[in-house]
Amino acid sequence: DNAGANWNNMPRTKIEDPKVKREFQLLRMRGILDAKKHFKKDNRKDPFPQYSKMGTLIEGPTEYYSARVNRKDRKQTLVEEVLASAEANNKYKTRYAKIQDKKTSGKKGHYKKVMARRKRG
Numbered sequence: 001d002n003a004g005a006n007w008n009n010m011p012r013t014k015i016e017d018p019k020v021k022r023e024f025q026l027l028r029m030r031g032i033l034d035a036k037k038h039f040k041k042d043n044r045k046d047p048f049p050q051y052s053k054m055g056t057l058i059e060g061p062t063e064y065y066s067a068r069v070n071r072k073d074r075k076q077t078l079v080e081e082v083l084a085s086a087e088a089n090n091k092y093k094t095r096y097a098k099i100q101d102k103k104t105s106g107k108k109g110h111y112k113k114v115m116a117r118r119k120r121g
Contacts, residue, residue, distance in 0.1 A: 003051040013052040019077060024048050026078050033082060 003010040015021055028047055031039045059068050075081040082088060104110060 007051065010051045010053055013049055015048050020054070021048070022079050023054070023077060026082065033088065 001012045003012075013020065024047065026033075028042055031037070073084075075084055
C-alpha cells in the first residue's frame with residue numbers, strides 16, 4: 001500500500017512503531033522547542049500523515065565547514081538531538097522549575113513550609 005507513482009510510491013506511515021510516533025509528536029510540538037520561531041498551527045484531525053518516509057539529511061559538498069555536523073555529534077532521531085543539546089536542556093529545566101513553583105505556591109507544599117516556619121520559631 002503506497003501513495004502511487006506520482007508520489008514516488010511513498011509507503012504508508014507505520015504508527016505502530018513508538019519511535020515514529022515520537023518523531024511526529026516532536027514535530028507537532030516544535031514551537032515549544034524554540035520560543036523565538038513561530039510555526040503555522042497544525043489543526044489536522046489526524047496528527048500523523050497518511051504517507052511518509054524517514055530519511056537522513058545529507059549536507060551538500062559546499063557546506064563542509066559551515067553547516068556540517070560532525071559524525072560524533074549526529075544523532076539517530078530528532079528526539080535524541082533535542083535531548084543532547086545542553087542549551088535547550090537548561091531552558092527546559094528553568095521553565096519546568098518556574099511551572100513547579102507556580103503550581104505549588106498556594107497548595108500543600110506552601111502550607112507545609114508555613115507550618116515548618118511556625119514550628120521553628
